[in-house]
Amino acid sequence: MTHPEPRIRTVELRPGYVIPRIINGGWQLSEGHDPSSDGGDRLEAKRLSDLRALADAGLTAFDGADIYTGVEALYGRLLASFPRGDDGGPGLQVHTKLVPDLDVLPHISKSYVEGLIDRSLSRLGVERLDLVQFHWWDWSIDGWLDTLSWLDELRAKGKIRHLGVTNFDTPRLSRVLDQGIDIAAHQLQYSLLDRRPESSMVDLCRRRNVCLLCYGTLAGGFLTDRWLGRPAPTEPLANRSLVKYRLMIKELGGWSAFQALLRLLDETARRHGVSIANVATRWVLDRPGVAAAVVGVRDARHLADNLRTFGFEPAEQDVGPLRSFLEQHPGADGDIYSVERVVGGKHAVIMKTGLNQTD
Numbered sequence: 001m002t003h004p005e006p007r008i009r010t011v012e013l014r015p016g017y018v019i020p021r022i023i024n025g026g027w028q029l030s031e032g033h034d035p036s037s038d039g040g041d042r043l044e045a046k047r048l049s050d051l052r053a054l055a056d057a058g059l060t061a062f063d064g065a066d067i068y069t070g071v072e073a074l075y076g077r078l079l080a081s082f083p084r085g086d087d088g089g090p091g092l093q094v095h096t097k098l099v100p101d102l103d104v105l106p107h108i109s110k111s112y113v114e115g116l117i118d119r120s121l122s123r124l125g126v127e128r129l130d131l132v133q134f135h136w137w138d139w140s141i142d143g144w145l146d147t148l149s150w151l152d153e154l155r156a157k158g159k160i161r162h163l164g165v166t167n168f169d170t171p172r173l174s175r176v177l178d179q180g181i182d183i184a185a186h187q188l189q190y191s192l193l194d195r196r197p198e199s200s201m202v203d204l205c206r207r208r209n210v211c212l213l214c215y216g217t218l219a220g221g222f223l224t225d226r227w228l229g230r231p232a233p234t235e236p237l238a239n240r241s242l243v244k245y246r247l248m249i250k251e252l253g254g255w256s257a258f259q260a261l262l263r264l265l266d267e268t269a270r271r272h273g274v275s276i277a278n279v280a281t282r283w284v285l286d287r288p289g290v291a292a293a294v295v296g297v298r299d300a301r302h303l304a305d306n307l308r309t310f311g312f313e314p315a316e317q318d319v320g321p322l323r324s325f326l327e328q329h330p331g332a333d334g335d336i337y338s339v340e341r342v343v344g345g346k347h348a349v350i351m352k353t354g355l356n357q358t359d
Helices: 040-056 071-081 102-107 110-124 144-156 170-178 201-207 240-252 255-272 276-285 303-310 316-328
Strands: 010-014 017-020 022-025 061-063 093-098 129-134 160-166 185-189 211-215 290-296
Touching: 010 290, 017 022, 017 290, 040 071, 071 093, 071 110, 093 110, 110 129, 110 144, 129 144, 129 185, 144 160, 144 170, 170 201, 185 201, 201 211, 240 255, 255 276, 255 316, 276 290, 276 303
Parallel strands: 022 061, 022 290, 061 093, 093 129, 129 160, 160 185, 185 211, 211 290
Antiparallel strands: 010 017
16 A cells, blocks of 8 residues: 655644654663663764654654763754754754652752753753653652752743653642643653553643653554564563563553454554554554654664654544453553552562763
């Protein structure tokens, strides 16, 4: 089946701030995901070339974090090398995160937070951060609301354009919004394997004008053609992302249920001449309240396939059987990031809570 050239769809997070509905995720570019990421000048040149190809194709938004080792600096070099737009800027949107280490939380201070923001500004080589998404490891430790207030002050000072959160639960995001802090976006895990946002977060964000930016939409690559008809992977798995999403497959009902899901996605993909990844991503993008999907990139090899996400329209014969399957396989329950916060739990032990070392 042939398709017309797909038009990249965009969304306005806040007046005047428009991003494509697929964001390039930078976790796979970090040394924390792949120690071989520090591969010298040749690898960096290749990566910059690939990132420019993504931007040139219209996927101009890039997601990173202060704890993604090397990624902010890489994005900084991308910004410096990208042609200037009519307004003098590079025409790219670069999002980052502020993730204080767990052992810092009990004594976090305003100066520490501003230091992390200044470091991100320096790494990216900009005067203002487009979007800062804030994560807090442990709700039993006070300070998270103060930290967001300090970030709001930095926004008022011009160091931050927009504020977001990541992995907040419904009660705490409600408290933030009740404080009058404008939260443009909430980055959370949302996929066919993990539908916890639908328990209460989607409703809150729709009512309070918070856009959802969704990571894990392809479950670290599990929701792709690669795993259709394949046996379950043997341990140890290659990285923590695969461990995390393998646990979500178990929550869904195990490998046999996962294969049944892939077969349904494959049927839709074949009808429309697209890939399983396209169908899985499009399902998330079509959910209420979702602004964009954060799709991990290591290079530009999946660029053409990612663009096809916008080139088809799912029909009732596609969504009906999938809806029935999901009703029978609810997956993980609870609020956002709830099982990941259970101390000693199987979802929590894979987390690294001390990656934000100061330079």
